[in-house]
Amino acid sequence: MASSKEYHIEVESLDKGFLVPEKKDRITLKQKVSGLLYRKWEKFEVLKNLSFQIEKGEFVGYIGANGAGKSTTIKLLTGILNPDSGNVKCAGFSPYNNRYQYTYHIGVVFGQKSILEYEVPVQASFDLYREIYEMDRTTFDKRIDFFHEILSLRDYLHIPVRKLSFGQRMRCEVAASLLHQPEIVFLDEPTIGLDAKAKKEIRSFLQAVNEQEKTTILLTTHDMKDIESLCNRVLMIDKGSLIYDGELGQLKKQFLREKTIRFSIDTILDQNTFNQLKENTLRSTKEGDDECWTIGTDQCDIADFARELLHAARFLDFTITEPELEEVVGHIYAEGFSSISENE
Amino acid sequence: MNSAMNPTPMLRKTFKLFPRYMTLSLIRTSEFKFSFYSYMLLYIVQLFFYVFFWRAVSPPVVSGWTTESYYILTGFVSLNVALQEIFWATGIIDLMILRGDLLVVLARPENSFFGLVMRRMGAMAFIAAFLGFMLIITALFRYFDFELWRFCCALFSCLCGAITMRAVLLCVNTLSFWYGRVTALKKFVFGGRELARTPLDILPHHVASFLTFFFPVMLIACWPSLILVIATPMRALLLCFGSFAITCLWIALTVFLWKKGLKRYEGVSL
Incomplete structure (x- = not known):
């Protein structure tokens, strides 16, 4: 059909x-000698x-x-x-x-x-x-x-x-x-x-x-x-x-669950909102004059977050980046697909 | 656009590809001029060395073998070894299996064994084969009567010998599918091949039988020389058919082992 x-x-x-060859933690001299005549194999x-x-x-x-x-x-x-x-x-x-x-x-x-x-x-x-x-x-x-x-x-x-x-x-x-x-x-x-x-x-x-x-x-x-x-x-x-x-897009969507906002501030216009937004980040670091905030995309909408942040301060520089696919895939290789899926 | 829908049968394709591989081999040789000329020198020196060796030694006449027939024997050794050298890569097939060269030929439409061997064809050895051939012709016309049928039978037997020795070597190499490195066994075959420089039929019967069927060095030069200058017509024909039969047996064994080996091939990590 x-x-x-x-x-x-x-x-x-x-x-x-x-x-x-069969895996052994320690091989004795006797086993080494007998291995010349006979070796045990296992299927991988x-x-x-x-x-x-x-x-x-x-x-x-x-x-x-x-x-x-x-x-x-x-x-x-x-x-x-x-x-x-x-x-x-x-x-x-x-x-x-x-x-x-x-x-x-x-x-x-x-x-x-x-x-x-x-x-x-x-x-x-x-x-x-x-x-x-x-x-x-x-x-x-x-x-x-x-x-x-x-x-x-x-x-x-x-x-x-x-x-x-x-x-x-x-x-x-x-x-x-x-x-x-x-x-x-x-x-x-x-x-x-x-x-x-x-x-x-x-x-x-x-x-x-x-x-x-x-x-x-x-x-x-x-x-x-x-x-x-x-x-x-x-x-x-x-x-x-x-x-x-x-699809690759789906893989990204599934596992690219954080984005990073990198900015340098000119003036803070609304300190309360600014502090509140900072509390909502997954982590925040400072690199020289720049601040790097990592936001969980399943916790809040990145567009809304960025809009509020842009209202709370005046910026000299402002960029939003997402982790490289390489990084995401490397993470999946290291942690295992199922464990990441379960955690998330 | 190509013959993908109606491919040429594999055996015919192998013969069709032979000239192309030969051209490749000649291009490869001419890339390195020094190698080209030193090979020429090597072949000539080798041949002269063996001819003058027998002249210097002047061996006694045993079972019809005279000093003149030793020249024929030497000619056939040169011709046979040269024919074998054209397919010298049969000797490194175990390494090609271990290094993963087999992967490349298995992924394209050609006979996997011939693909591997012909890729490394030594077309230069045709010169050595020609020199050996000329030595046979010269000795034949100078010291013996020329009979065309005997000459053709002897050449055929010599060709069978070359194919058989390569088949023996390939059988040994094919063991690489099971045991990995088989270098020592190969050295045994190469070393044993040197026996062909003496008339082996003067040996005791059981030794001669062993050297005919199980390690068929008799086919390299001894049988062709016998066919050409010593044996009776009936014996000459028997020897010719015998060469063919032994060659077929060894080819069958080789094909059997190669196919078995390919089935258990595990590839290599690239």
């Missing part, structure tokens, strides 16, 4: 574990009952702390690993059962593993990919032109990969993985270690590909700026389980 929505990526009750569950769906053309951020299971999920979705149980369907294929046919439809960028041939010019690697993906020359040339518009690719196609800067190399890596116009792209930390300019270029490029070609993109990153500028939807994973699936 046909489902009401056509999903491009469907993950259902996915489990994956790895064998790791990396993914537990993971389920999610992604529609065609979605740009989804896949985030989580180190070791949460993000890269393992990518490896399962690309057909590199076999799951212990559960089902994966991407672009109509079972990745691990139809790896050869399936990989024609996907592109993968491993931020820390090059897919380019290190010692030869970039063009030679691209030519290899043209043949691997069986592209005709005209389509290939058009593709290079498209990449050149955003990434200025032609400027370093003749240079061996080993002589490129890291930023130039990453531009080429991303381009190489999108050369065959894949339906789905998996990006595993594509902007890691890049400078601001290179990051911006790669983001623009990915955005253009997503919008113009309706490519489904799953982006794994620790850089929340990538997520903020590219993804409408976020999947958050913790210890192998999905803990959040929703």
